[in-house]
Amino acid sequence: MKAKTGIVSALLVLGVFAIWVAVGRKTAAEVVFPVENGACWFSRRVVHPLKEAMVRPRLAAENRRLLEQNAHLRMALADRDALKAENARLRRALEFSERSRGEWIAAPVLSRGGTLGLGDVLRLGKGSSAGIRKGAAVAVPEGLVGRVSEVSPHTAEVRLITDPEIKVACEVETDGGPVAAFCIFSGGRIMHLKRDLVLPPRAKIITSGLGEVYPRGITVGFLAQETHEDETQLEQEGVVAPAVDFPALEDVFIHREE
Amino acid sequence: MKSKAVQIAALVLGLVAAASMQDLSPAAMGVKPPLVAIVVLFVALRMPTPFSLATAFVAGLFVDALSGRPTFCATSLMPLLALGVRLYREIPGERSIAAVGAVAASLGAVLGEAWIAVFGFATGDAGLFVRMCAATCIAAPIGAMLFALLPHLAKCIGLEDE
Numbered sequence: 402m403k404a405k406t407g408i409v410s411a412l413l414v415l416g417v418f419a420i421w422v423a424v425g426r427k428t429a430a431e432v433v434f435p436v437e438n439g440a441c442w443f444s445r446r447v448v449h450p451l452k453e454a455m456v457r458p459r460l461a462a463e464n465r466r467l468l469e470q471n472a473h474l475r476m477a478l479a480d481r482d483a484l485k486a487e488n489a490r491l492r493r494a495l496e497f498s499e500r501s502r503g504e505w506i507a508a509p510v511l512s513r514g515g516t517l518g519l520g521d522v523l524r525l526g527k528g529s530s531a532g533i534r535k536g537a538a539v540a541v542p543e544g545l546v547g548r549v550s551e552v553s554p555h556t557a558e559v560r561l562i563t564d565p566e567i568k569v570a571c572e573v574e575t576d577g578g579p580v581a582a583f584c585i586f587s588g589g590r591i592m593h594l595k596r597d598l599v600l601p602p603r604a605k606i607i608t609s610g611l612g613e614v615y616p617r618g619i620t621v622g623f624l625a626q627e628t629h630e631d632e633t634q635l636e637q638e639g640v641v642a643p644a645v646d647f648p649a650l651e652d653v654f655i656h657r658e659e
Numbered sequence: 660m661k662s663k664a665v666q667i668a669a670l671v672l673g674l675v676a677a678a679s680m681q682d683l684s685p686a687a688m689g690v691k692p693p694l695v696a697i698v699v700l701f702v703a704l705r706m707p708t709p710f711s712l713a714t715a716f717v718a719g720l721f722v723d724a725l726s727g728r729p730t731f732c733a734t735s736l737m738p739l740l741a742l743g744v745r746l747y748r749e750i751p752g753e754r755s756i757a758a759v760g761a762v763a764a765s766l767g768a769v770l771g772e773a774w775i776a777v778f779g780f781a782t783g784d785a786g787l788f789v790r791m792c793a794a795t796c797i798a799a800p801i802g803a804m805l806f807a808l809l810p811h812l813a814k815c816i817g818l819e820d821e
Contacts, residue, residue, distance in 0.1 A: 421730070429724030433725065436675065516681045522727035
């Protein structure tokens with residue numbers, strides 16, 4: 402009788418475990434979402450205004466500066482719209498397909514590092530109900546942040562580009578000029594650069610758009626050291642400093658395909 | 660004595676709150692306060708072994724699900740912690756509840772860091788030794804504080820000593 406109960410209990414535990422492995426991550430994220438979202442709301446609506454009230458004069462000056470910057474940006478936006486329209490017209494004329502279609506959706510960062518404090522994970526406060534899909538690119542104006550690895554209705558889990566499992570197809574840009582080389586960024590390094598290539602210090606690494614996961618032209622980082630031969634001695638590799646300050650992230654943008 | 664359903668509901672709420680707080684906490688040297696592990700240790704000290712093991716297993720699943728890593732690291736660690744703390748309780752001698760909490764939480768946190776390293780998960784810039792030291796420094800005061808506080812909460816829901 403005892404053996405039978407033991408077997409049934411073991412099967413029950415295994416069943417629960419299997420179900421949890423299948424749907425547990427989404428469920429857990431949804432269960433803690435109200436608490437984390439509440440904490441995020443409290444921080445932004447209560448703590449931040451209190452802090453702001455204490456630094457009002459500085460905020461007034463900053464507000465003036467931002468208003469000026471806003472006017473400049475609106476001018477630039479008007480120019481960009483005109484360029485976009487011209488670009489679309491030329492594309493149609495040349496019958497080119499668009500490299501990337503979609504829009505960027507803002508999402509708050511709920512937590513960093515997950516429960517185990519492993520630094521290359523973020524949880525965001527937008528999920529499948531906002532049209533976010535697994536695999537979507539995540540970025541901020543400074544550069545590429547990572548890729549959505551899991552989605553629940555109200556949350557999305559993001560693996561940062563510092564995670565060695567994340568690979569990004571990139572190209573090297575020099576002083577805003579023409580593209581110097583194609584490469585792969587992974588775990589803070591660029592790999593598979595041509596052996597004879599000489600790159601300037603702090604060369605800019607941007608997404609190439611190949612693979613159609615990350616839209617083209619997003620800054621990944623800057624070359625931190627001179628490139629050197631890799632183990633095979635057939636190609637070069639180099640260390641890259643990411644463009645984004647990951648611990649300071651409060652809001653990010655998730656790419657939503659049309 | 661409250662009904663079992665109320666106790667289990669309170670325990671689940673406690674675990675959810677602890678997991679949320681742990682997830683939201685900033686990491687120091689890549690280490691977060693092990694709030695869920697402390698709740699598991701507390702339950703293991705007060706409740707019968709099957710109940711504490713089940714709680715530890717569920718808590719482990721929850722922590723793994725929120726860690727962004729494949730399930731099994733915390734799921735295997737938490738029941739070990741629950742069993743370990745029961746052995747620690749068998750050691751004779753007078754100890755205050757806060758001291759028990761500080762020691763159990765520190766040892767649990769150090770074992771947790773070693774466990775993460777065994778599973779080969781990326782541990783950021785800090786090495787294993789630094790993470791273990793940081794884990795002890797963070798877990799000891801929080802463990803002592805929570806172990807002093809939790810008995811009062813446990814009394815409210817009728818979670819008496821076994």
